[in-house]
Amino acid sequence: MTDAAHDQLDADCDCIISGGGPAGIVAGLLLARGGVKVVVLEKHTDFFRDFRGDTIHPSTLRLLDELGLYNEFARITHRRVTNISLAGDDGRDYILGDLSRLNTPHPFMTIAPQWDFLNLLAKAGEDEPGFDLRMGAEMTSLIWDGDRVVGVHVQAPDGETELRAPLVVAADGRWSKARDEAQLSMRELRSTIDVWWFRIDTQAQLAESIAPRAKGGNVFVAIPRDGHVQMARLIPKGEDTRFREQGIESLRRAVAETFPVLAGDVAALRLEDVKLLDVRRNEAKRWFVDGVLCIGDAAHAMSPLGGVGVNLAVQDGVATARLLAEALRTGSVSTSDLRRVQRRRLLTTKAVELLQGGIHAMVEPVVHNGGVIRPPAPVLWLLKTFPALTVIPARILGIGITPEHAPDFARRQPETV
Numbered sequence: 001m002t003d004a005a006h007d008q009l010d011a012d013c014d015c016i017i018s019g020g021g022p023a024g025i026v027a028g029l030l031l032a033r034g035g036v037k038v039v040v041l042e043k044h045t046d047f048f049r050d051f052r053g054d055t056i057h058p059s060t061l062r063l064l065d066e067l068g069l070y071n072e073f074a075r076i077t078h079r080r081v082t083n084i085s086l087a088g089d090d091g092r093d094y095i096l097g098d099l100s101r102l103n104t105p106h107p108f109m110t111i112a113p114q115w116d117f118l119n120l121l122a123k124a125g126e127d128e129p130g131f132d133l134r135m136g137a138e139m140t141s142l143i144w145d146g147d148r149v150v151g152v153h154v155q156a157p158d159g160e161t162e163l164r165a166p167l168v169v170a171a172d173g174r175w176s177k178a179r180d181e182a183q184l185s186m187r188e189l190r191s192t193i194d195v196w197w198f199r200i201d202t203q204a205q206l207a208e209s210i211a212p213r214a215k216g217g218n219v220f221v222a223i224p225r226d227g228h229v230q231m232a233r234l235i236p237k238g239e240d241t242r243f244r245e246q247g248i249e250s251l252r253r254a255v256a257e258t259f260p261v262l263a264g265d266v267a268a269l270r271l272e273d274v275k276l277l278d279v280r281r282n283e284a285k286r287w288f289v290d291g292v293l294c295i296g297d298a299a300h301a302m303s304p305l306g307g308v309g310v311n312l313a314v315q316d317g318v319a320t321a322r323l324l325a326e327a328l329r330t331g332s333v334s335t336s337d338l339r340r341v342q343r344r345r346l347l348t349t350k351a352v353e354l355l356q357g358g359i360h361a362m363v364e365p366v367v368h369n370g371g372v373i374r375p376p377a378p379v380l381w382l383l384k385t386f387p388a389l390t391v392i393p394a395r396i397l398g399i400g401i402t403p404e405h406a407p408d409f410a411r412r413q414p415e416t417v
Helices: 022-033 058-066 070-074 114-125 177-181 240-245 248-258 309-330 335-369 377-385 387-398
Strands: 015-018 038-042 079-081 083-087 093-098 109-111 131-135 138-145 148-156 159-164 168-170 186-189 193-201 213-215 218-225 228-236 275-277 281-284 292-294
Touching (some): 015 148, 022 038, 022 131, 083 387, 148 168, 193 335, 218 335, 377 387
Parallel strands (some): 015 168, 038 131
Antiparallel strands (some): 186 281, 193 228, 218 228
């Protein structure tokens, strides 16, 4: 394999993107605005899934501004969160990152249904001649020409087919088929928790927070939505069966004790409605092979804590479009081009991994042994004594070390109201 540009191949499009999540849709929309002919494959027939992350960070809100889409996004029902914090069972909130200190047009994160966010981007893509989103179409395997990937096999509603392109972008999540077939090895990061994911229908008002909350050895994250609360219960890794054997009443009591305002709503909760999320934290040592580039969770899976995965995935998509659009328009993408994307995104990814590892180190002992969620005393003293320092983790999680902006070719003026 060399870094030289390849000869033109008989292609159906300029780029195939496997996966219609935040990384894939953003990359597809921006590339299409840059004159690249893109096919985005999404295996589901819609975006409506409760397992999706709902946090939209300041850098993504700024991107929506640059794309001319923020006004439309603002019409989506959403909630604002200005602090990244931990909530201990001593009744105190420990602010780790103060987003309001960021010098950015939108110094907050929002909690908004990801399916609405993705539908907004997909609708914007409909205005671009080069944007082809195929719902219910799944990449089943790669097509190889020697040691180079030249396309994908696709299972679509109307049968099996093949697509060929100079580049396949693997944005197909933490269980990426493209990454596995390309034999890109992963570096596993420590995580000793899993998550139970369920909803509680309620009209109760909860605090606008994504902070883990501990009470009596139980740790939950509550995400308020209209008419219900999406709940995440943190449990020790591999303990799903044992916790289910405790029965539904145990879960109902734990929710009611941690969130008394929900005590009147837990009776409708059923154990079969509780889904298990296998929490993985890892990173591909190399994000690419000749003809394939991994981005988003396919390149670096994050845990749900802090809601950082969506933001990283969006930034990956922006960097991919900005750095590769010109090469894709010519039909020749070298491994040097793909390496540039990984190098660009690596520093922010490492910083977020480090910060999230610190959050895990505070939360995991409580999940396993009970107690109080509390930052280490030196960290707590530093943030309380010099509150301006809370801008540092806010910057890392909310914007990134190397912030991404929409390239000029993708920018649009906002619609007039």
